[in-house]
Amino acid sequence: MPTTEGETGHDALQTFGEVRRSAGRAVGRMVPLARIEPDPEQPRRDLGSLDGLTASIRDRGVLEPILARPVDQVGPDGTTTHRRYRIISGERRYRAARRAGLGEIPLIEMDVSPRDALEIALVENLQRADLTPFEEAEGLRTLVERHGYTHDRVAAAVGRSRVSVTESLGLLRMPGTVRETAIELGVASTKSILLEVMKLDTEASMIRMLERIAELGLTRAKVRAEVRKHRSRADQDEESPTAEPADTVQDPERKAHVFRFRSVDERFSVSLSFRQEVVEEKDLISALEELLAELRRSRDESPGL
Numbered sequence: 001m002p003t004t005e006g007e008t009g010h011d012a013l014q015t016f017g018e019v020r021r022s023a024g025r026a027v028g029r030m031v032p033l034a035r036i037e038p039d040p041e042q043p044r045r046d047l048g049s050l051d052g053l054t055a056s057i058r059d060r061g062v063l064e065p066i067l068a069r070p071v072d073q074v075g076p077d078g079t080t081t082h083r084r085y086r087i088i089s090g091e092r093r094y095r096a097a098r099r100a101g102l103g104e105i106p107l108i109e110m111d112v113s114p115r116d117a118l119e120i121a122l123v124e125n126l127q128r129a130d131l132t133p134f135e136e137a138e139g140l141r142t143l144v145e146r147h148g149y150t151h152d153r154v155a156a157a158v159g160r161s162r163v164s165v166t167e168s169l170g171l172l173r174m175p176g177t178v179r180e181t182a183i184e185l186g187v188a189s190t191k192s193i194l195l196e197v198m199k200l201d202t203e204a205s206m207i208r209m210l211e212r213i214a215e216l217g218l219t220r221a222k223v224r225a226e227v228r229k230h231r232s233r234a235d236q237d238e239e240s241p242t243a244e245p246a247d248t249v250q251d252p253e254r255k256a257h258v259f260r261f262r263s264v265d266e267r268f269s270v271s272l273s274f275r276q277e278v279v280e281e282k283d284l285i286s287a288l289e290e291l292l293a294e295l296r297r298s299r300d301e302s303p304g305l
Contacts (some may be wrong), residue, residue, distance in 0.1 A: 028065035028108040033098055036085045036107065037069060039117065049097045057093070061254040065106035066090025069117050085109065088117045089124045119147050128156040133191040134179060137171040144169070151289070163293045167195055170290040174198055178206045185214040195294075196223045200230060259284055 047187070068085035087094055089111060097105045112120070126139045143149040143157070151169075155162045171194055178197070182188040187210055196212075197213075200206045209226065212218060218226070259279070260271045272287055 030104045032104045038091050039086050042160045051119045053096040057096050062093050062105050065108045067095055067108050069110050088120050123157050130187055137168045138170050164287040166293050175203045181207050181210050187213045192220045193223050196227050199227050264285040
């Protein structure tokens with residue numbers, strides 16, 4: 001179903017959802033592949049292997065229409081000389097259809113702006129099941145920072161809970177060396193385990209835990225138990241002036257930034273310590289949301305506590 005010119009990104013996503021629900025029924029029309037082109041700004045770079053999809057399309061054709069927006073070529077006199085389409089969603093189907101030797105493909109036209117098209121493509125990618133937690137987190141950050149989404153709106157757009165979105169965004173605070181190690185060791189596929197690893201106090205201890213996960217195949221429950229033991233030992237060592245394991249020593253050149261809060265009635269106080277020197281308001285809010293998410297998850301796992 002084409003959209004109207006001037007439609008907002010939110011309305012475009014609503015229309016996109018309607019189109020997705022209609023896919024598979026008699027919608028769209030057949031369009032020559034020669035009139036379709038990929039979007040050079042497509043956020044998904046790795047299309048994966050097309051062999052299986054190509055074989056399926058060669059055998060049964062393209063069963064689900066692609067989504068595309070018109071990008072007409074206009075002549076010197078201002079009239080449209082040739083109608084072309086730029087893909088919003090379905091580039092893998094388009095490329096596999098070309099490999100399979102098809103001349104045309106089913107297409108649904110969406111008349112949206114380039115910005116809205118990128119937004120829709122991003123949401124579509126985030127709804128895939130094969131994203132790693134880091135890929136998902138980067139996509140969610142783009143929706144928040146570039147498109148101004150709130151966590152609630154992100155959750156609604158990609159079919160996740162708000163807590164899940166907040167947890168995913170929390171992964172972006174993992175140090176780069178730790179993230180690279182997780183990917184290299186092949187242990188970057190489970191968000192809940194990565195979140196447990198991030199509770200450790202230093203990069204060195206995080207990396208050692210990742211190595212243990214890769215070597216022993218630790219489950220989230222076992223990782224959580226080991227992290228708790230490590231943190232308990234670290235707390236005891238901090239209280240003892242004679243013991244200070246190497247992996248808990250802080251870089252003397254690296255100053256912590258601390259936020260403190262005390263309730264008006266002085267019933268409680270809270271302090272948050274950040275490793276970076278410069279902490280923006282959004283960093284504090286994100287940290288508090290992650291803390292609340294962890295408390296809720298702990299409550300759900302141990303309802304009797």
